[in-house]
Amino acid sequence: MGKKLRIGVIGTGGIAHPHARGYMSHADAEIVGAADIVPGKARAFLDEFGLAGAKAFDSAEELIRNVEMDGVSVCTYNTTHAECAIAALEAGIHVLCEKPMSFTVAEAADMVRASRRAKKILTIGFQPRYDRMRRKVDELIGSGALGKVYYIQSGGGRRRGIPGGTFVDKAKAGYGCLGDIGCYSIDECLHAVKYPRPLTVSAVATDYFGKNPKYWPGADDFDVDDFSVALVRMENDVTFVFKQSWAMHADSLGDTLWLGTEGAVKIKNGYDAGSAPSRVMYYTDVNGMNVDSFVLPSVPFDSTWEPRYSDMFDMKVWDFCDAIIEGRPAPVPGEEILYNQAICDGIYRSSKLKKEVEIEIPDISV
Numbered sequence: 001m002g003k004k005l006r007i008g009v010i011g012t013g014g015i016a017h018p019h020a021r022g023y024m025s026h027a028d029a030e031i032v033g034a035a036d037i038v039p040g041k042a043r044a045f046l047d048e049f050g051l052a053g054a055k056a057f058d059s060a061e062e063l064i065r066n067v068e069m070d071g072v073s074v075c076t077y078n079t080t081h082a083e084c085a086i087a088a089l090e091a092g093i094h095v096l097c098e099k100p101m102s103f104t105v106a107e108a109a110d111m112v113r114a115s116r117r118a119k120k121i122l123t124i125g126f127q128p129r130y131d132r133m134r135r136k137v138d139e140l141i142g143s144g145a146l147g148k149v150y151y152i153q154s155g156g157g158r159r160r161g162i163p164g165g166t167f168v169d170k171a172k173a174g175y176g177c178l179g180d181i182g183c184y185s186i187d188e189c190l191h192a193v194k195y196p197r198p199l200t201v202s203a204v205a206t207d208y209f210g211k212n213p214k215y216w217p218g219a220d221d222f223d224v225d226d227f228s229v230a231l232v233r234m235e236n237d238v239t240f241v242f243k244q245s246w247a248m249h250a251d252s253l254g255d256t257l258w259l260g261t262e263g264a265v266k267i268k269n270g271y272d273a274g275s276a277p278s279r280v281m282y283y284t285d286v287n288g289m290n291v292d293s294f295v296l297p298s299v300p301f302d303s304t305w306e307p308r309y310s311d312m313f314d315m316k317v318w319d320f321c322d323a324i325i326e327g328r329p330a331p332v333p334g335e336e337i338l339y340n341q342a343i344c345d346g347i348y349r350s351s352k353l354k355k356e357v358e359i360e361i362p363d364i365s366v
């Protein structure tokens, strides 16, 4: 490739660092600018990476106005993803936006419409999609080996893992645990079955650990969720049971599970999971026999897997760059993650109203 992709980074805090490393290790990309609302922070960030020639600004608008760019990473707080992503898209710049896509589902829809109008990529930063075992799980379920998948449950969860910082500041994060790690669980469970349309949800979100000074030093100011559970009804009679926690008195909220009419896949979680030959199990029936198999991590990966792709944070950034260069669609399309965001929105509304609610999916036609 002749000219390198010109890249900007908006928001230069924690996650911007792996983004920068990803761009700097891509042969056809260069970082030409950065912006952060904390004065001096963008300059310090660029200098940390030895990017003296790249330009620093105190706002996304100034960066977008003053520097010619092909793509940007939006690495700001959740509540400012939409404004930064839309400003870039409207200026004709491709966007890799960190997860969760936004705070409100209305913002997420605005982002999708902006990308459609501009005909530019809007991809969301779910790097676990590039995890090798996750790809095997997606491939196994995508093969149809499970028959009709009728029940999905998320698993895992943290025993003591309230992250602090801007993650527990409602004005900046919007969501707590749900927006931090819940959106990953939703993506893991639903991407494997190609995101059926969610219809209704009955949910509860709580804050028993964040509000307790015994478990969290900032308890007085804690105003987001640290646990949530939901029953989501989806199109084609798929039931999704979601749960996620930042803190609890257990090793796990259970296994991640896809139940189908011909087979099932389970990702084992908790203390015992590590001692098994693999955390991923496949169950089926052969001539009336119950057959259980471990999906081994040592299984060779398919020929389309490039060996240089070893780090999923790099891969997320490289795939964004390659999609721009090759004219491919967004690797993790905003349209798809709109459903993820709509489920998060429904979980909060249902919990607040203490009843089942319809999941609202805005019209994204332009």
Ligand SMILES: NC(=O)c1ccc[n+]([C@@H]2O[C@H](COP(=O)([O-])OP(=O)(O)OC[C@H]3O[C@@H](n4cnc5c(N)ncnc54)[C@H](O)[C@@H]3O)[C@@H](O)[C@H]2O)c1
Binding pocket: 010, 011, 012, 013, 014, 015, 016, 035, 036, 037, 038, 041, 058, 059, 060, 075, 076, 077, 078, 080, 084, 098, 099, 100, 125, 126, 127, 165, 166, 179, 180
């Ligand atoms: N993919 C992952 O594994 C992963 C990991 C951590 C965080 N994240 C996500 O990345 C985002 C940022 O998280 P973080 O830990 O880096 O937070 P952070 O607080 O360390 O950094 C965010 C930065 O954005 C800046 N900022 C906020 N609004 C801005 C605006 N309008 N314009 C320019 N700069 C702005 C802040 O000043 C701050 O420096 C969050 O959405 C979070 O969910 C993703």
